[in-house]
Amino acid sequence: MFRLMRHPLALEPSQRPEAGGYASFVGRVRAHNEGRAVVGLAYEAYDELAMAEGARIVEEARCRFDVLTIRCDHRVGELAIGDAAIVVEVAAAHRREAFRACEFVVDEVKKRVPIWKRERYEDGRSDWINAGTARPVAGLTESGYYERQQRLPEIGVEGQRRLGDARVLVVGAGGLGCPAIEFLARAGVGTVGVADGDSLDVTNLHRQSLFRSRDTGRPKVDLVAEAVAEANPYVRVEPHPLRVSAGNADALVEGYDLVLDGTDNFETKYLLNDRCVSLGKTLVQAGVYRYEGWAMRVEPGHPGGCLRCLWPDPPAGVRSCADVGVLGVVPGLFGVLMATEAVKALLGLGDSLADRFWILDMLSMEARSIRRTARPGCPACSRAASSPPGRAAFEPIEVTPGDPLLDGGPWILLDLRASEQGSDRPASQWPWASAVPEFADLRPEVRYLAVCAHGVTSLEWTRRARASGHLNVWSLRNGATGLDRIGR
Ligand SMILES: [Zn+2]
The missing domain is CATH 3.90.1170.40 (Molybdopterin biosynthesis MoaE subunit)
Known part of the structure; x- marks a missing residue:
């Protein structure tokens, strides 16, 4: 009452x-x-x-x-x-x-x-x-909260606003999910969806860093929402108290820009891979096993391909952490790494794990990268590529010199090198290139070719442009190194 x-x-x-x-x-x-x-x-x-x-x-x-x-x-x-x-x-x-x-x-x-x-x-x-x-916190302001992060020239007020507008789904509020959620929230990702059907168990506590021992028995999604509200009052959690399945995955994934897979079973990992590739959503995955972990990014349309390109089917006989045990800090580290990769994807920063499978053994401190490439005939990728019209966002977004696209009609070259860091940053623009417009100013009747030093920044930019509804943009593979071969 x-x-x-x-x-x-x-x-x-x-x-x-x-x-x-x-x-x-x-x-x-x-x-x-x-x-x-x-x-x-x-x-x-x-x-x-x-x-x-x-x-x-x-x-x-x-x-x-x-x-x-x-x-x-x-x-x-x-x-x-x-x-x-x-x-x-x-x-x-x-x-x-x-x-x-x-x-x-x-x-x-x-x-x-x-x-x-x-x-x-x-x-x-x-x-x-x-x-x-009712209890105003003395001195707490949104700009103050993000001050140190906004100070980074690659982020600034504009990047912070972009994070605030972003919607990220974290599947699994466990050892990987907890630190991922916390750092996404502290980074200012405006909406973090959390899908988990479990209640807190005492065996979770050694690695699931958002939880307190007195809360065992309570639904994890509620605990996450409470913890995030205290950590950063400027973002919100959307709780989904459910186990992700083939029946609900599309409805769930569709509502977000990017998905983090913090689950501990390969069945769900392959399900999320397939649904994200099909819906054109960026997916960051990680897994841990005893003292080691791995992470990768799936970027629909990216030449690095997807999880199924790497391994067509879930591996058989892999035992979970519940069976073999795990050192608590290992999922902690990889959860933070997933959040890092997500923030980079949202901001278009740096190199990504979209073309590699990255492994770190915490005992030997040996890191290894397995190069990934899209596998012709991958059922997930080819289904997405042959999707009906309206799914044009999944067309290849990279072109190589000599691509017929570059012959057929007018296009505008955009020089993205100025937005890059490091020694490749040019003193001046190419005279034949245009200044990079805001997405809202892209004209639907022309085609744009984004070019940067090596084809990484331009690919990220193009992906974001497509995600905001502009399908008439492409990125030049390998960047400026391929530019002199397209006859300008
Ligand atoms: Zn694939």
């Missing part, structure tokens, strides 16, 4: 004989806030919305916890110092469930119920404060 009350609140402890535990919480009006003396306050609510959301929270608590009764009353109107503003009472068969449900209701009401408070101060002034964020 959730109620908005205009008169003083009181506790009504449950007398139910089957209740072995009873927990209550009373939030009172305090005499100070952020160093200012408070003399009184008023709560105002959007009654209908507040009642509906409050009832929803109580219902959610009922589903999540094994409880007998839940009551939550919230005061509205004028309150004096010391008055009870919110009372939550939970009766349950066991004390632990009562504590947890009580805390859940208080937290969710503060976050979600549309109630505002106006504090009156000793100096006669007053301020409206959203009750949900």
